[in-house]
Amino acid sequence: MDQFVILCFTVVNSVALLVLVSLGLAVIFGMMRVINFAHGEFIMLGGYTTVIATHAGINLWLSMLIVAPIVVGLIGAVVERLIIRRLYGHLVTTMLATWGLSLFLIGVVTAIFGNTTMGVSAPLGNIPVGAYSIGAYQLLLSAITALLVVCSLLALRWTKYGLIARAAIQNSEMAATLGINCDRAYAATFIVGAAISGLAGALLAPISGVLPHMGSAYVARAFVTVISGGGALITGFLSAAAILGPVEALLSYFATPVVGQASLLLLAVIILRLLPTGVSSLWTGAR
Numbered sequence: 001m002d003q004f005v006i007l008c009f010t011v012v013n014s015v016a017l018l019v020l021v022s023l024g025l026a027v028i029f030g031m032m033r034v035i036n037f038a039h040g041e042f043i044m045l046g047g048y049t050t051v052i053a054t055h056a057g058i059n060l061w062l063s064m065l066i067v068a069p070i071v072v073g074l075i076g077a078v079v080e081r082l083i084i085r086r087l088y089g090h091l092v093t094t095m096l097a098t099w100g101l102s103l104f105l106i107g108v109v110t111a112i113f114g115n116t117t118m119g120v121s122a123p124l125g126n127i128p129v130g131a132y133s134i135g136a137y138q139l140l141l142s143a144i145t146a147l148l149v150v151c152s153l154l155a156l157r158w159t160k161y162g163l164i165a166r167a168a169i170q171n172s173e174m175a176a177t178l179g180i181n182c183d184r185a186y187a188a189t190f191i192v193g194a195a196i197s198g199l200a201g202a203l204l205a206p207i208s209g210v211l212p213h214m215g216s217a218y219v220a221r222a223f224v225t226v227i228s229g230g231g232a233l234i235t236g237f238l239s240a241a242a243i244l245g246p247v248e249a250l251l252s253y254f255a256t257p258v259v260g261q262a263s264l265l266l267l268a269v270i271i272l273r274l275l276p277t278g279v280s281s282l283w284t285g286a287r
Contacts (some may be wrong), residue, residue: 002130009134010253015245016142019149020204021218022225022237024197027152029226030233031165031189034084035091037098039222040215041105042194046072046201047210048109054120060206061123068202069195076194080187088186102215110212119209141203148196153234165189221261224268230278239279244268 025039036042046068053063079101087094124136156162167175168185176182200218201210208214225244229236244264252260275281 002132005129006132006134007250007253009129009139011246011249012142013138014249014252015241016145017204018221018225018241018245018248019238020141020145020200022222022241023148023152024193024195024200025219025222026226026229026233026237027196028190028193030231030236032088032186033091034088034190035095035098036193037095037219038079038102038105039197040217040219041102042072042076042197042215043201043204043218044109044210044212044215045075045105046198047205047208047214048113048118048201049198050202050205051118051120051210060120064202064205065199069199072198072201073191073195075198076191077187079194080190084190085183085187106212106215113212115212117209117211120206122206135207137206141207144203148199149234149238152196156234161188221264224265228268228271228278230275230280232278232280232283235283236278236280240268240271243271243279 021043024042025036028034028036028039049068049071050060050063053067054060058067083097083101084094087097122135122137124140126133127136127139156166164175164180165185165188167178168180168182172182175185201214204218208217225240226237228244229238229240244267247267248260248264250260251263271279
């Protein structure tokens with residue numbers, strides 16, 4: 001029974017991790033059709049901001065939940081203003097530009113902090129489960145991820161910003177005719193996506209540590225999850241995470257993490273072979 005509880009916790013934690021690292025990418029790619037290859041580096045910057053702020057004496061929770069999203073959001077604003085804004089509608093050019101940006105950010109961080117792992121201690125300790133134990137912080141991480149998804153859904157569905165953003169992205173010419181400033185809507189969406197990515201890196205910092213190349217460990221899984229999800233912004237990648245996460249967790253548990261990650265990629269290929277427009281095409285009909 002104890003092992004079954006641990007296994008359930010592992011599955012839930014794996015799904016939550018996929019959702020957490022994918023949400024910022026889903027907002028930017030799903031709403032703006034901008035393929036942001038620097039997504040992993042935004043996660044990395046969130047982690048570094050948390051570690052630096054905590055070592056400077058700021059409370060860990062403030063560093064993770066407030067400072068890191070604001071700092072990475074501001075960096076996202078600069079990136080949108082200087083690079084992304086000039087490339088809307090040019091998919092390949094945007095991919096190349098964000099890939100170059102990711103290399104630039106890795107180089108800058110490596111030059112400043114070196115290629116060594118930095119970190120902060122995970123708070124809250126462990127919860128005993130029979131002969132085993134689970135990390136209370138990992139449980140909280142899953143709860144925060146669920147809250148983040150609910151807030152994103154509510155913001156998109158029920159707020160004025162969500163309505164403006166969806167209108168600008170679905171039909172920018174019509175939205176502009178109605179007086180909506182589409183450039184401002186695009187900028188706000190990119191900044192929000194960057195801030196969410198920074199928050200993800202901040203929340204992961206206590207359990208994974210931070211180093212300049214940490215983004216590469218998450219960006220592939222984030223892209224696989226978002227693309228497998230299809231056109232439905234939130235429900236699409238949530239359903240993909242619900243399918244991919246348990247497979248990765250179970251095979252990592254019974255085999256090795258390498259087998260788990262390889263199975264995730266293989267399953268994503270099978271999903272896209274059977275459903276070329278993603279899992280969400282099952283209920284949206286967009287095939």
